[in-house]
Every structure is written in C-alpha cells, then in structure tokens.
Amino acid sequence: MAKYIGKRLLYMLISLWLIITATFFFMRIAPGNPFTSEKQLPPEIEANLNAHYGLDKPWYAQYGDYLLKVVKWDFGPSFKYKSQTVNDLISEGFPVSFILGMEAILLAVAFGLILGIIAALKHNKWQDYTAMIIAVAGISVPSFIMATFLQYFLAIKMGIFPVARFETFMHTILPALALASTPMAFIARLTRSSMLEVMSNDYIKTAKAKGLSQGVITVKHAIRNALLPVVTYMGPLTAGILTGSFVIERIFGIPGLGAHFVTSITNRDYTVIMGVTVFYSIILLASILLVDIAYGIIDPRIKLAGGKKGE
Amino acid sequence: MEKILEVKDLEVSFQTYGGSVKAVRGVSFDLHKGETLAIVGESGSGKSVTSQTIMKLIPMPPGKITGGQILFNGDDIVPKTEKQMEKIRGKEISMIFQDPMTSLNPTMKIGTQIMEGLIKHQNMSKQAAKTRAVELLNLVGIPMPERRVNQYPHEFSGGMRQRAMIAIALAANPKLLIADEPTTALDVTIQAQILDLMKDLQSKMDTSIIFITHDLGVVANVADRVAVMYAGQIVEMGTVDEIFYDPRHPYTWGLLASMPSLDNDNKADLAAIPGTPPDLTNPPKGDAFAARNQYALAIDFEEEPPMYQISETHFAKTWLLHPDAPKVEPPEAVKKRMRQLSSTFDQAVLMKEGK
Numbered sequence: 001m002a003k004y005i006g007k008r009l010l011y012m013l014i015s016l017w018l019i020i021t022a023t024f025f026f027m028r029i030a031p032g033n034p035f036t037s038e039k040q041l042p043p044e045i046e047a048n049l050n051a052h053y054g055l056d057k058p059w060y061a062q063y064g065d066y067l068l069k070v071v072k073w074d075f076g077p078s079f080k081y082k083s084q085t086v087n088d089l090i091s092e093g094f095p096v097s098f099i100l101g102m103e104a105i106l107l108a109v110a111f112g113l114i115l116g117i118i119a120a121l122k123h124n125k126w127q128d129y130t131a132m133i134i135a136v137a138g139i140s141v142p143s144f145i146m147a148t149f150l151q152y153f154l155a156i157k158m159g160i161f162p163v164a165r166f167e168t169f170m171h172t173i174l175p176a177l178a179l180a181s182t183p184m185a186f187i188a189r190l191t192r193s194s195m196l197e198v199m200s201n202d203y204i205k206t207a208k209a210k211g212l213s214q215g216v217i218t219v220k221h222a223i224r225n226a227l228l229p230v231v232t233y234m235g236p237l238t239a240g241i242l243t244g245s246f247v248i249e250r251i252f253g254i255p256g257l258g259a260h261f262v263t264s265i266t267n268r269d270y271t272v273i274m275g276v277t278v279f280y281s282i283i284l285l286a287s288i289l290l291v292d293i294a295y296g297i298i299d300p301r302i303k304l305a306g307g308k309k310g311e
Numbered sequence: 312m313e314k315i316l317e318v319k320d321l322e323v324s325f326q327t328y329g330g331s332v333k334a335v336r337g338v339s340f341d342l343h344k345g346e347t348l349a350i351v352g353e354s355g356s357g358k359s360v361t362s363q364t365i366m367k368l369i370p371m372p373p374g375k376i377t378g379g380q381i382l383f384n385g386d387d388i389v390p391k392t393e394k395q396m397e398k399i400r401g402k403e404i405s406m407i408f409q410d411p412m413t414s415l416n417p418t419m420k421i422g423t424q425i426m427e428g429l430i431k432h433q434n435m436s437k438q439a440a441k442t443r444a445v446e447l448l449n450l451v452g453i454p455m456p457e458r459r460v461n462q463y464p465h466e467f468s469g470g471m472r473q474r475a476m477i478a479i480a481l482a483a484n485p486k487l488l489i490a491d492e493p494t495t496a497l498d499v500t501i502q503a504q505i506l507d508l509m510k511d512l513q514s515k516m517d518t519s520i521i522f523i524t525h526d527l528g529v530v531a532n533v534a535d536r537v538a539v540m541y542a543g544q545i546v547e548m549g550t551v552d553e554i555f556y557d558p559r560h561p562y563t564w565g566l567l568a569s570m571p572s573l574d575n576d577n578k579a580d581l582a583a584i585p586g587t588p589p590d591l592t593n594p595p596k597g598d599a600f601a602a603r604n605q606y607a608l609a610i611d612f613e614e615e616p617p618m619y620q621i622s623e624t625h626f627a628k629t630w631l632l633h634p635d636a637p638k639v640e641p642p643e644a645v646k647k648r649m650r651q652l653s654s655t656f657d658q659a660v661l662m663k664e665g666k
Contacts, residue, residue, distance in 0.1 A: 202414040209368060209408075210428040210479065211401035214393075220427075224418050299418055300463040 008292070012285045019281045020070060020274070024063055027273055034079035034268045053079065066274065075275035080267045086275035093257035094279070096166060097249070100256060101242035103176035108183040108237075113223075113230070115184075116191025120226075121218060123196060131188060138185025147178035147251045164253040175252040179245055183237050187230055194226040201225075227298055235291040239284035243276075315486055315519050316342040316365070321379035323357075323364050326372060330592045334360045336543040337379070342487070347513065347520040349534035349551075351527060351566065355588050357543040358523045362489045365521070366404050367396050383487070402432040405480035409492040411472035415464040421448075421475050422460035425482055432483040447478040452508060470501035474508065481512060488513075491523045506532050527570050531555060536624065539563050542589055542599035549625035556650045558641070559619075559627040559659075561606045568644040582644060598630070606631065606639050619659040622652070632659040 035049055050056045075086035119131035155163040161174050207217045246258040264272035295302045323335035335357045342348050350358045363369045381388040408414040426440040448456035451474040494502040522533055530537055537554040539547040547560040565584040586603040589595050601611035608630050619632035630636055
C-alpha cells in the first residue's frame with residue numbers, strides 16, 4: 001500500500017510538471033500581457049515593470065525561475081492586485097470555497113444516493129418516476145438559474161435564508177444547494193442504473209434464497225457493489241466543487257477561489273493563472289488518488305499494490 | 312416414506328409485452344424425505360421456473376402463480392407473504408445456483424456470506440456463526456477453512472466457489488435442497504467431485520434434493536427418480552431405471568438418443584431433436600411436442616394426451632400408450648438399452664384427473 005501510494009505520488013509530480021509546462025507556454029503564446037490596458041503605457045515604464053517582474057528575461061530563464069519558486073510553494077506576486085501574492089489569494093479564497101464545496105458534496109452525495117436507491121428499489125413505480133423527474137430537472141436547470149430561484153423564493157419571498165454574502169452557516173446553505181443540484185441529479189441517475197444492474201445479479205438471488213429481507217439485501221449486498229461508478233464520478237467532481245464555482249460565488253457574493261480562475265485570464269495575470277491552475281491540478285490529482293484508494297476498499301478484486309485487477 | 316413436498320397442478324405465467332407466457336402448465340410431483348428427484352428438460356422447458364417457484368424466488372410481477380398448490384410439509388406455500396417466506400428460505404428450503412462465478416457477492420467475504428444465514432435462522436452470535444462457517448467449509452471439502460473463511464470469492468476457483476455455495480445452502484440444515492444445474496458451469500472432473508460431495512452430504516444430513524439439469528449423465532449419477540419436462544409440463548416421470556431402461560415418451564427417447572456415448576464410434580451422427588420448443592405465449596393445440604415428434608399421431612395435433620401409468624412409479628403423457636395406438640419402435644440408440652422391468656403393469660393405465 002505504501003509502495004503504491006509512493007509510486008502514485010511520483011506520477012502525480014510528473015503530471016504536475018507537465019501541466020505547469022503546458023500552462024506556462026500556452027499562456028505566453030496568448031497575445032497581450034498583464035500591463036495591456038486602454039491607456040498605452042509609456043515604453044520606459046513598461047520596460048521598468050517588465051524588469052521588476054522579470055518579464056524581460058529570456059523565456060527559459062523565466063520558466064526556470066518559475067519552476068524553482070513552485071517547488072518552494074511560492075507562486076509569486078499578483079500582477080493585478082499589487083499588494084497581494086498569489087499565495088495570499090489562494091489562502092484567502094480556498095477555505096471559503098472549501099467549506100462551500102464540502103457542503104455541496106455532502107448534499108449531492110447524500111441526496112443523490114438516497115434518490116437513486118429509492119428509484120431503483122421502486123423501479124417503474126411512482127417513486128422511481130418522481131426521483132427521475134427531480135434528477136432530470138437537476139441536470140437540465142443550470143446552477144445559476146437554480147441559484148436565482150433559491151434566492152428569490154427562500155431568501156427574498158420567505159426570508160428563511162440570507163440572500164447573499166458568506167458569514168454564518170445559514171449563509172452557506174443556499175449556495176451549497178445551488179452548487180449541489182446538478183451533481184446530485186447526476187449521482188442519482190448513476191446510482192439508479194448501477195443499482196438496477198446489481199439487483200439483477202445472481203448473488204442478489206442467492207441472498208434472497210438465504211431468507212434475507214429486502215432491506216438487508218439492499219444495504220449489505222447491493223449498495224456496496226453499486227457504488228463504484230459513483231466513486232469514479234467523485235474524483236473530478238470533488239476537485240471541481242472544492243476549488244469554487246465562479247458563477248455561484250459571483251451570484252452569492254462569496255469571496256472564494258472561483259472568481260480568480262476567470263478574472264486572472266482576462267487580466268493576463270500570469271502568476272495568478274499559473275497559481276490557480278497548479279493548485280487546481282494538485283486538488284484534482286489528489287482526489288483521483290483518493291478515488292483509486294476508495295476502489296480498493298470497496299471492491300476487494302481491485303488490488304492496489306500490483307495495480308492490476310485480480311480475477 | 313414421509314412426503315416432504317407435494318406440488319399439485321402448479322401453473323406459473325409471466326406477463327410480458329408480447330402477452331402472457333405460460334411457463335409452467337399444470338405440473339404435479341412429490342418428493343419424499345431423503346430422496347433425490349431430477350428434473351430434466353431442455354432450455355425453456357420450465358424446469359428452473361418450477362424450482363424457483365417452490366421458493367417463490369421468481370420475480371412477481373411479472374411472474375404469477377396462476378393455479379395449483381405447493382405443499383411443503385403439508386403447508387401450502389402459494390398464499391404465503393414475503394415475510395413468511397423469509398423464514399422458509401434458507402432455513403427449510405435452500406438453493407444452489409448454476410453459475411458459481413456470479414452467484415457469490417464479490418465484495419463480501421465467503422465467511423460472512425455463510426454466516427448471514429446462520430445469524431438469521433439460528434440466532435447465532437457472530438462468533439458462533441464464524442466457528443460454524445469454518446466447520447461448514449471443512450465439511451464441503453475446502454482446505455484450510457480458517458484462512459479461506461476470510462477470503463473473497465475471487466480468491467476461490469470455480470469448483471471451490473460451488474463448494475462454498477453448497478456450504479451457504481446447507482448452513483441452516485434445510486430439509487429440501489434445490490440444485491439448479493449446479494454442475495453445468497464446471498468442468499467435468501470438478502462436476503464429479505461436486506456430485507459426490509452432494510450425495511455424501513445428503514446421506515449425512517438426510518436432505519431431500521431437487522436436481523435440475525439437462526445432463527442425463529448427471530441424472531443417472533445422482534437421482535432416485537426423474538421427471539422429464541417439456542413446454543412447461545411433466546411428460547414422463549419414473550425411477551431412474553424406468554426412465555433409462557424403459558422410457559415411453561417420444562421426447563424422452565429423443566433426449567436419450569441425443570446423449571453421446573463412447574461406443575458410438577463415429578459411425579452414426581449424434582441424434583438431435585429437430586426444431587425448437589413451442590412459443591408458450593400461445594401453446595399449441597394438442598400435444599406441445601407433436602410438431603417435433605416423428606412418432607406423432609393425428610390425435611396429437613388435436614387433443615392433449617392424458618397421463619398414463621406404466622408402473623407404481625412410472626407415468627408418461629403420450630397417446631402412444633392408448634390401447635388403440637399403433638405399436639412404434641423407439642430409435643435404435645434407445646432400443647439397445649431397453650429392458651423389461653419387473654414392476655411394469657401388463658397394460659398402461661389411464662390416470663384419473665388430479666391423480
């Protein structure tokens with residue numbers, strides 16, 4: 001197990017290096033630079049700025065400098081927010097996005113699984129149809145529409161929750177709901193189809209022939225086997241949700257990490273683009289590793305150490 | 312001998328988009344304590360549905376028991392609820408399935424899968440159940456049971472998995488064991504081991520067995536009596552000797568003639584029964600086998616044959632046993648093995664409706 005994780009960490013480093021390199025060069029190819037604005041800067045000032053940020057050096061020197069700094073976990077200063085470093089932006093934004101994201105993931109997984117399992121157990125009955133209507137609605141309605149609806153009805157009309165901002169636990173509920181609706185619907189559908197497949201397996205019949213009740217069969221025999229596709233989906237979902245959603249954070253006025261993804265690109269804020277990309281990649285790679293470890297725990301046929309599927 | 316199971320005029324149908332499929336059409340048989348009854352027939356003959364109906368394991372809906380009784384120890388199973396059935400399944404009646412590769416839960420330890428039944432039916436503690444699971448694994452001939460009990464199904468070979476399945480089925484000492492083609496998915500040497508094991512355990516535990524198979528070689532090995540099923544009906548039933556040495560139904564002849572044998576030395580092609588079984592959404596008028604039967608009489612296409620009794624234990628459902636029927640010669644391969652059995656009546660007796 002330790003050997004397996006060590007090997008995976010090494011692969012993660014290689015992936016990270018590839019991501020950094022690709023982002024670094026693609027970013028430089030894009031026209032414009034951090035100091036491009038409507039007002040043309042005098043050439044001397046621009047040269048000064050470039051010298052200050054090291055942008056006057058040849059590309060390989062800039063690349064080398066950047067790699068060295070990343071290894072030391074220093075993403076450099078932001079070009080746009082003069083007083084802040086990229087590290088500051090991440091350490092301020094990420095905890096907010098993380099809390100919101102964890103809430104959304106818990107909501108999505110809990111309700112997604114419950115809906116999916118009920119739908120599968122009551123296959124082709126009204127419970128199934130209801131659950132699937134909720135799921136289709138959740139997948140079809142974009143999160144920003146969902147967010148506005150929640151704000152309008154639950155916050156403005158009924159006054160149960162605050163409309164926006166991010167201060168108390170009550171503030172987190174609406175954005176978490178809005179963020180969770182699509183993944184929840186997706187998980188519900190995945191769980192349903194996976195449960196239906198599992199329930200038609202021979203070993204479910206064996207369990208029934210033992211005299212076990214439907215409830216015990218579902219909990220002890222079906223769910224665990226039906227969980228694998230859901231776990232697969234959890235990897236990218238976790239990374240995507242934890243690092244913040246630009247749209248949801250904008251609508252609810254939440255100072256998370258999501259906004260930096262979008263604004264840094266329009267600003268050509270090189271260091272912020274690099275910083276958030278590297279950070280997102282780390283979260284993504286880590287959650288994929290967690291998913292793979294979770295596979296091994298759920299399905300004993302998947303052997304982690306050898307990295308091959310036993311049969 | 313004490314009758315443990317009595318199936319009377321059982322009818323099962325499945326509701327499908329194409330209409331109602333009458334999978335079992337009036338099956339009656341009984342089973343004594345400690346006896347082994349083999350049910351043979353080709354795919355789709357209703358043998359598996361019949362056996363699963365005894366445990367009410369067929370999915371309902373679309374399946375439905377449309378008539379008849381299943382008396383287990385004199386108690387009718389048909390009207391029982393799911394909750395009542397849970398007390399019978401695994402405890403009184405157990406089942407072994409065809410494919411040991413798919414009938415064990417891949418994410419649960421073998422031991423836990425055996426323990427479940429023990430904990431449910433015998434109110435055992437976890438610890439006691441585990442000890443018993445090790446004993447059971449030992450009983451079904453799995454080496455190093457203390458280690459094996461903590462392993463997962465993928466760490467077992469096919470034969471070992473089927474042994475584990477048998478251990479699961481026998482965990483709560485059931486009175487009736489239904490084995491649905493338990494050796495079909497195994498290779499021949501393993502088949503023999505599993506059959507020996509089942510016979511051995513049967514004599515130790517005094518269990519009755521219903522053995523579903525399409526392999527007549529296996530039947531000769533394990534069964535006391537044989538029921539031949541075709542298109543949802545039992546067409547011939549008798550002791551092993553009666554079915555193998557004095558078969559009366561043309562379908563049984565067909566099955567016996569299509570059995571490969573070593574002294575056949577390639578001179579003759581292996582016989583096959585031509586055609587396919589009838590569509591049971593609309594069972595044909597008359598005898599369901601008539602269209603594939605080279606011995607079919609005109610009446611076979613008009614009227615369903617009644618059951619004739621050939622001896623105390625031997626029954627066949629064919630017009631050929633009617634006193635006015637022409638004498639026909641069974642196929643060569645069957646004729647070779649035919650012999651006169653002492654128990655046979657002088658004249659086949661027409662059976663009264665409902666036995």
